[in-house]
Amino acid sequence: MRDVFPWPLWWIVALLALDAICGALPARAQGNYEIQVYGADTVEPKSTMVELHSNFTPEGQKYEIDGVYPTNHQEHETIEITQGLTSWSEVGFYIFTSEQNGHGVQWVGDHIRPRVRVPDSWHWPVGVSLSTEIGYQRAVYSRDTWTWEIRPIVDKYLGRWYLAVNPALERTWHGPDVAQGVGFSPGAKVGYDFTKQISGGVEYYADYGRLGAFDSLHMQQQQIFFVTDLNVSPKWEINFGVGVGPTAGTDHLIVKGIIGRHFSWKKPSPVQ
Amino acid sequence: MLKLSGMAVASAALATLAQQPAPADYTIDIAAYALEVAPRRTVKTIAYNRQVPGPLLRLKEGQPVTINVINQTGNSEVVHWHGLFLPSAVDGATEEGTPLIPGGGRARYTFTPRPAGFRWYHTHTFAGKDLHKSQYTGQHGFLLIEPRDNPAQHDQEIFLALHDWDGDLLANSDGSMDPVYAVSTINGRTLGFGEPLRVKSGEQVRFEILNSSPTEVHWLALAGHRFKVIALDGNQVPQPQTVPMLRLAPAERVTALVEMNRPGVWVMGEVRKHIMAAGMGIVVEYAGSSEKPRWDQPNQLLWDYLKLAATDPISQQADAITIPLVFESKFAGHGAMDHWTINGKSYPETNSPILTAGQRYRLSFINRSTNNHPVHLHRHSFELRRMPGHPETHGIVKDTVLVDAGTEVDVEFTANNPGPTLFHCHQQNHMDAGFMMLFQYA
Numbered sequence: 001m002r003d004v005f006p007w008p009l010w011w012i013v014a015l016l017a018l019d020a021i022c023g024a025l026p027a028r029a030q031g032n033y034e035i036q037v038y039g040a041d042t043v044e045p046k047s048t049m050v051e052l053h054s055n056f057t058p059e060g061q062k063y064e065i066d067g068v069y070p071t072n073h074q075e076h077e078t079i080e081i082t083q084g085l086t087s088w089s090e091v092g093f094y095i096f097t098s099e100q101n102g103h104g105v106q107w108v109g110d111h112i113r114p115r116v117r118v119p120d121s122w123h124w125p126v127g128v129s130l131s132t133e134i135g136y137q138r139a140v141y142s143r144d145t146w147t148w149e150i151r152p153i154v155d156k157y158l159g160r161w162y163l164a165v166n167p168a169l170e171r172t173w174h175g176p177d178v179a180q181g182v183g184f185s186p187g188a189k190v191g192y193d194f195t196k197q198i199s200g201g202v203e204y205y206a207d208y209g210r211l212g213a214f215d216s217l218h219m220q221q222q223q224i225f226f227v228t229d230l231n232v233s234p235k236w237e238i239n240f241g242v243g244v245g246p247t248a249g250t251d252h253l254i255v256k257g258i259i260g261r262h263f264s265w266k267k268p269s270p271v272q
Numbered sequence: 273m274l275k276l277s278g279m280a281v282a283s284a285a286l287a288t289l290a291q292q293p294a295p296a297d298y299t300i301d302i303a304a305y306a307l308e309v310a311p312r313r314t315v316k317t318i319a320y321n322r323q324v325p326g327p328l329l330r331l332k333e334g335q336p337v338t339i340n341v342i343n344q345t346g347n348s349e350v351v352h353w354h355g356l357f358l359p360s361a362v363d364g365a366t367e368e369g370t371p372l373i374p375g376g377g378r379a380r381y382t383f384t385p386r387p388a389g390f391r392w393y394h395t396h397t398f399a400g401k402d403l404h405k406s407q408y409t410g411q412h413g414f415l416l417i418e419p420r421d422n423p424a425q426h427d428q429e430i431f432l433a434l435h436d437w438d439g440d441l442l443a444n445s446d447g448s449m450d451p452v453y454a455v456s457t458i459n460g461r462t463l464g465f466g467e468p469l470r471v472k473s474g475e476q477v478r479f480e481i482l483n484s485s486p487t488e489v490h491w492l493a494l495a496g497h498r499f500k501v502i503a504l505d506g507n508q509v510p511q512p513q514t515v516p517m518l519r520l521a522p523a524e525r526v527t528a529l530v531e532m533n534r535p536g537v538w539v540m541g542e543v544r545k546h547i548m549a550a551g552m553g554i555v556v557e558y559a560g561s562s563e564k565p566r567w568d569q570p571n572q573l574l575w576d577y578l579k580l581a582a583t584d585p586i587s588q589q590a591d592a593i594t595i596p597l598v599f600e601s602k603f604a605g606h607g608a609m610d611h612w613t614i615n616g617k618s619y620p621e622t623n624s625p626i627l628t629a630g631q632r633y634r635l636s637f638i639n640r641s642t643n644n645h646p647v648h649l650h651r652h653s654f655e656l657r658r659m660p661g662h663p664e665t666h667g668i669v670k671d672t673v674l675v676d677a678g679t680e681v682d683v684e685f686t687a688n689n690p691g692p693t694l695f696h697c698h699q700q701n702h703m704d705a706g707f708m709m710l711f712q713y714a
Binding site (some may be wrong): 041120122135156157158159160161162193195196197199231234269270271272 | 438440442443445447448449452455543544545547569570571572573603604606607608672
């Protein structure tokens with residue numbers, strides 16, 4: 001039995017097709033600092049996950065709009081530090097930075113993200129957790145400087161398949177979009193294990209606009225990433241992907257990478 | 273519902289009964305049961321005679337016995353008599369030819385029990401992803417085959433079964449799914465719930481301990497005391513040794529003597545903290561003592577089969593034919609349990625080596641996986657001959673041995689019980705995923 005999925009071919013075809021579609025559309029600035037569909041699991045207590053998110057926008061917004069720097073050729077480096085609290089809770093902290101010709105390396109902002117999950121002992125058929133994220137970003141990188149997000153997370157492994165959905169809700173606390181109310185920004189992922197070490201899949205990110213009054217499709221943010229996850233060790237997390245945005249409100253092409261290292265602070269003991 | 277009728281039938285046979293069965297020496301009812309493992313915590317399971325563990329069956333070596341089994345569940349069942357030298361038709365494995373007992377049906381097992389020693393009986397069906405079936409349930413019980421002569425001398429005999437309940441399939445660090453349990457018990461109760469074991473100062477207690485867990489190895493210690501191990505899997509060891517703790521892989525049994533010479537109230541429990549926290553422990557209370565139970569936490573895990581092995585030179589034995597058996601896993605996804613192979617094939621595609629009656633065979637277990645495997649040979653016993661990192665050994669006779677990940681173990685047995693003979697990993701999730709093979713006799 002052949003255990004090879006011909007994804008490189010359809011990936012290239014899809015990229016070319018989507019690039020052809022979005023090439024004619026203008027892009028709108030957006031905050032591509034941490035591009036990740038969350039899984040429901042949390043970091044274990046007495047351990048820390050340190051991740052570096054590296055995102056480059058080869059083709060994005062080329063013009064400064066309302067004092068916000070253009071995203072084109074921006075390189076975003078985000079450090080995410082997540083500390084496990086209990087077997088069902090964690091807290092994450094983000095440091096966002098941006099590097100761009102003419103601006104150098106700049107601090108963009110910080111977020112804090114507590115998260116709880118349904119404990120294993122509840123025997124739910126799917127993984128479920130709830131994350132909330134509060135943070136600040138400088139006005140030159142986002143018109144809305146204080147934002148809040150609540151993100152339900154549901155995921156499920158089915159043999160070699162992995163499914164996750166993050167129907168996130170966002171609210172601006174300070175900035176021009178305060179009056180817009182709650183926005184809907186779903187994310188989803190479908191993954192497939194080619195081998196024990198190599199998984200591939202598709203991630204979807206969107207910002208539909210205000211709940212009850214979605215933006216037109218043309219102005220919505222819609223991104224599809226073709227990603228691979230490398231499961232080389234329980235200590236390491238490696239994710240790489242290329243994303244395309246076909247709508248006017250989206251950066252057209254983004255390359256992302258995540259590398260994470262798990263640190264355990266437990267004293268090794270055979271009788272733990 | 274344990275009945276003793278005195279009826280004995282000389283031949284070994286299993287009959288599936290449509291009508292009310294004739295009286296038997298014992299009757300086992302398989303039925304749903306709500307096991308109260310802790311205050312306000314109940315596990316819905318299936319049990320023998322509505323108790324966990326099932327009733328202790330005391331049989332006489334060589335004296336035929338008849339056991340009626342009534343299956344009151346909706347699923348087919350079979351009862352395996354673990355460690356006995358039985359004909360395949362009654363051994364209790366459908367792979368060998370023992371018929372299933374349909375849901376709502378009855379069966380009558382008639383056999384002559386041998387050899388003497390501490391054995392056990394349990395279900396032997398497929399569970400797959402359902403962690404509330406087969407060995408994940410309470411279908412296990414003690415089986416003591418008493419010798420014709422020289423019965424054991426002791427002041428008190430205590431039977432203990434270690435078990436894990438309420439499993440969930442969770443991702444392990446190895447990249448696949450494994451059962452993880454919410455509750456661990458001794459004799460169906462968590463630590464502090466139920467009656468303590470009552471002992472008297474100065475007495476010698478014989479512990480017959482069984483690990484009936486579907487998948488987990490357990491380490492057991494008795495605070496303030498040491499175990500003198502005298503038998504493994506019901507078979508006397510050449511060199512009894514006093515040890516601080518016991519290790520039991522699934523299906524293994526240890527017979528150990530404890531001198532009760534430290535009056536007080538003590539805890540016997542799992543050495544690893546998270547398993548004891550899940551409930552695996554029992555209070556041992558000396559007569560006249562009433563203080564708070566005391567536990568001395570060991571800081572390491574200690575166990576070595578070979579300390580119990582014979583020390584005399586290995587005598588000349590008939591040449592054994594070596595059968596190499598390579599254990600490997602096949603990744604089936606991060607959301608699935610691994611598949612298992614023996615010599616590259618999963619059951620029922622595994623090869624069936626042909627044995628010649630009277631011939632001695634050496635099974636060379638080569639574990640190329642990252643999991644430990646408690647492998648069990650039905651209807652025979654084997655002798656440990658080579659353990660990792662040690663030269664040849666002899667004298668320890670078992671029916672189940674734990675082969676650690678990435679190691680090799682050799683055992684020898686004499687093909688002296690013709691009939692299809694099952695060999696498998698005793699971890700329920702491994703045997704369900706292909707880790708089985710059948711030996712056939714020529």
